Amino acid sequence: MSKINSVLERYIMPFAGRVAEQRHLQALRDGMVLTMPLIIIGSLFLILANLPFQAYTDFLADHPHLRTSILYPYRGTFEIMALVATFGIAYRLAESYKVDPLASGAVSLAAFFVGTPFVSYTIGQNPDGTNIIETAYQTGMFTSKGLFVGMVIAILATEIYRIIIQKDIVIKLPETVPPAVARSFSALIPGFAAIMAVWILRLLVENIGDFGNLHNVVTLLLQQPLTQIGTSLVGTLITFLIITLMWSTGLHGATIVGSVMTPVWLTLSNENAASLAAGEPVKHIVTNEFNDIILIGGSGTTLALVLTMVLLARSQQLKQLGRLSIGPGVFNINEPIIFGMPIVLNPIMIIPFILTPAISVIITYLSMDMGLVAKPIGIVTPFTMPPIIGGYLITGSISGSILQLVIIAVSFFIYFPFFKIWDNQKLKEENTTNITSKMEDQQSVI
Known part of the structure; x- marks a missing residue:
């Protein structure tokens, strides 16, 4: 038994401890926690719209508008998951660097919108017979479909933001200016740099190669591999093994592993709920x-x-x-x-x-x-x-x-x-x- 303890203390604990203290994983974990109350609230209304009683089911089938109305809170919570997570992750990461978390969250959220593609649709015709085209965001990307993009952009934008802040490349106003106003102007240069970086990335992706948009890049390079590995039987077994092994050394394995896997699992939960x-x-x-x-x-x-x-x-x-x-x-x-x-x-x-x-x-x-x-x-x-x-x-x-x-x-x-x-x-x-x-x-x- 002493040999097993020695192995755990010498090899497992130091590695697991370094993983647990990694600031980006901590930010991912804490930022995702921000989405959980909303998801639970939405789940309550999803249950209400799908109670397993035949008479109730038949009643809702005869009154589809009522079922649609019941699902309004579900859509108002589940369908903004990526937006909430992006803000939350950026906020927590900036907080760990001791820079303005609120400004960083807002900049990251704006950067997410900059990187989100549009969809065009016809809303009518002009007198000359040509179509009137309207463009809008692909709001489907605001749900769990855009969760991985939100994670990447939150980390990228916050890193750019904090580097510029820490190098003191900011607009400084006189001390007589109210602190709230001064902080807003301090965020101009780092915020501009973060948004420009995402804008340039979007232009590169849209004009080079066949990816189409940033969301497709992240899906192909990050989301799909994690989903295929982490949700297979073997991958799930390995995931649970890591969780319990970390707990065995005194570390909270569920939150450490969850910082990586929760976005994958929540995405699939959202697809099942849809x-x-x-x-x-x-x-x-x-x-x-x-x-x-x-x-x-x-x-x-x-x-x-x-x-x-x-x-x-x-x-x-x-x-x-x-x-x-x-x-x-x-x-x-x-x-x-x-x-x-x-x-x-x-x-x-x-x-x-x-x-x-x-x-x-x-x-x-x-x-x-x-x-x-x-x-x-x-x-x-x-x-x-x-x-x-x-x-x-x-x-x-x-x-x-x-x-x-x-x-x-x-x-x-x-x-x-x-x-x-x-x-x-x-x-x-x-x-x-x-x-x-x-x-x-x-x-x-x-």
Whole structure:
């Protein structure tokens, strides 16, 4: 066990720590968090428009305008995801550099619009018979379709902005000018440079090669490879392995990995939600909600472990820890277990902690791929949604709840033998402590 701990401490922890502290990944993670409340709000209305009751469904089918009205908040949240993320990522990155985050967010958002292509359409005819052409932004790019472009532009624009600010290439006004006005003028040169850079990139892409626009470039070079790798069965297994391995060293694996994968998962969630809103079958298995189906009790799928501690622990330490952890565990919060048992740097418990999510991924992926369980329908629930209820909401089917019950049962059988080893070890320590304490009491009496 000491050798395993040594390997974890010497090789895994330093690397994982550097990844966790990387400012751009932190900005991506924190910026994406800004979109989550809006997505959850939109999901509530998506649920409302698709309640699984036949009479209700028939009623909405007879009144399509009512269903369209119910979906207004869904469209007002899901369909601006790229805009919110662009602002949020730029804001957080600028904040880490200690430059004006609000100005950087605004500049990055403007740069996103500069890089977004237009679409032309006919709105009528002139008296001479020629068509009247109107141009407008491709608003579809404001949704998750433009998320990766927003990420790239937010980082690029903010880096340009902060470099110029830090080199003090700014317009300086007298001290008598109000600070808000002075900050606005300070942002002129760096903001102009950032927007010019994106404008030049757009012109180059549109006039050189066959990409067409910036969104196509990012999709081909970044989004598609990440989606194909990260949402296959093997790629998903590797993703969950990295998450649990980082947690095993005390780092928040879900947020670190999520800074890279959340944009991919949310894009696919949004596509499933759009299919549901349009009355079409959903396509994707691995989405943002796929994690919530599997990670029952938190990373490592530890709810079954907590229940085992409460019901079967012989050592007082683990039984008491289980009682304290059952409440948070039901709401998928398991830091008390990870750090209190502990699982961190514990070679005995690390094995099932890594193995359980991996087995759960295989069960979930294959059962959905074979049609035994409904796929996620694009409804993003809070991560604290209790299991069984969460499985039903995420899939829109009782099969999602049954799947989570199966995962809990499988988790129990994986964790139990390792739990018994750790429990017996703790019981032995407690007995040794009690014997020592009694001997000391007897000696004091003598």
